Amino acid sequence: MTTQTKVVFPGTQIGTEEEYLQGEGTYSRGGVIIATLMGAQSERDAHITNPRSPRQIRLGEPVFARVDDAFDPIMLLTVKPISNERVIYPMPSIVHVSEAAPFYVDKLRDVAKVGDIIYGEVSKVNKLGTNITLKKPDYGVVLAFCTRCKKPLKLDNSGQRPILKCTAGCNLPEGRLISPYYGNLRGILERYKVENL
Numbered sequence: 001m002t003t004q005t006k007v008v009f010p011g012t013q014i015g016t017e018e019e020y021l022q023g024e025g026t027y028s029r030g031g032v033i034i035a036t037l038m039g040a041q042s043e044r045d046a047h048i049t050n051p052r053s054p055r056q057i058r059l060g061e062p063v064f065a066r067v068d069d070a071f072d073p074i075m076l077l078t079v080k081p082i083s084n085e086r087v088i089y090p091m092p093s094i095v096h097v098s099e100a101a102p103f104y105v106d107k108l109r110d111v112a113k114v115g116d117i118i119y120g121e122v123s124k125v126n127k128l129g130t131n132i133t134l135k136k137p138d139y140g141v142v143l144a145f146c147t148r149c150k151k152p153l154k155l156d157n158s159g160q161r162p163i164l165k166c167t168a169g170c171n172l173p174e175g176r177l178i179s180p181y182y183g184n185l186r187g188i189l190e191r192y193k194v195e196n197l
């Protein structure tokens with residue numbers, strides 16, 4: 001039997017816990033199941049599959065990552081390399097505050113918050129773990145969620161500098177290191193000539 005699949009991106013809302021069983025490659029927030037990987041979504045449950053055999057992550061490799069936890073001076077990540085190959089990496093995977101922006105930052109909360117999806121590259125990899133750097137102008141947060149209602153934040157370019165606003169209208173200041181690719185995950189894939197992850 002074949003099941004129909006569709007391709008999803010990290011941060012995609014797959015459905016609710018009433019509709020789907022939460023599977024591998026997803027997490028649940030407020031009853032809503034959200035993809036953490038890019039890959040093929042099964043129609044029957046919410047797990048994301050990618051069947052190719054794995055290789056080790058490489059220095060300089062571009063990645064998406066979800067921020068799982070943040071406590072200065074590090075953020076803990078779940079990493080998804082921007083590659084058609086299946087890639088494994090030593091855990092834990094982190095961003096250190098010294099590599100969290102192209103300029104000096106004091107606090108990680110000004111860069112990204114738990115649940116956000118960031119775009120960066122591997123700056124160190126050894127048996128102790130994998131470091132991701134955001135020290136290039138293209139890097140930063142590419143998808144963020146409201147700290148109050150958890151809905152996706154929309155980029156507002158109408159002011160002097162870009163800001164993020166809640167699509168549900170919460171009026172909280174949402175400070176992030178905003179990548180020029182914010183909301184444009186497809187554009188990042190095209191940059192690396194990757195069709196789908």
Ligand SMILES: [Zn+2]
Nearest residue numbers: 146149166170
């Ligand atoms: Zn909100």
